Amino acid sequence: MSKKYKSKVIQINVFPMSETSPIFGDLVTEVALDDEGGGEIIKLTQLNDEGDQVLKFEEIDELLAIVDVVKQLLEKPKNGVHNDNDRL
Numbered sequence: 380m381s382k383k384y385k386s387k388v389i390q391i392n393v394f395p396m397s398e399t400s401p402i403f404g405d406l407v408t409e410v411a412l413d414d415e416g417g418g419e420i421i422k423l424t425q426l427n428d429e430g431d432q433v434l435k436f437e438e439i440d441e442l443l444a445i446v447d448v449v450k451q452l453l454e455k456p457k458n459g460v461h462n463d464n465d466r467l
Contacts, residue, residue, distance in 0.1 A: 387412075391448045393441065408434075408441070410448045421449055 390411040398404040409424040423445070427433050436442045 388452060389413075391452065393444050393448055395441075408436075408445060410445055410452065412452050419453075421452070 390409055392401050392407050392409055394401050394404055394407045398406050401407060405428065407425070409422075411422045411424070412419050413422040414420065423434055425433050425435065436445075
């Protein structure tokens with residue numbers, strides 16, 4: 380018998396078009412759903428060259444892009460299931 384699976388997007392990275400790495404770039408902001416035991420929260424992470432977490436938004440367009448991503452992460456999928464055709 381085949382098991383059924385579902386998926387949920389829990390992290391989207393926001394970065395300038397000029398950034399060469401969407402994962403490790405200096406200007407990458409990770410926008411993630413997290414749960415610390417009290418329900419879902421939004422976690423924003425930026426890392427500097429030393430690996431320290433720093434949040435710094437110099438352009439309003441970056442912040443607006445992050446707001447759009449948060450809306451996507453919080454959106455409830457149809458039938459409780461995300462798939463490639465749902466959003467991304």
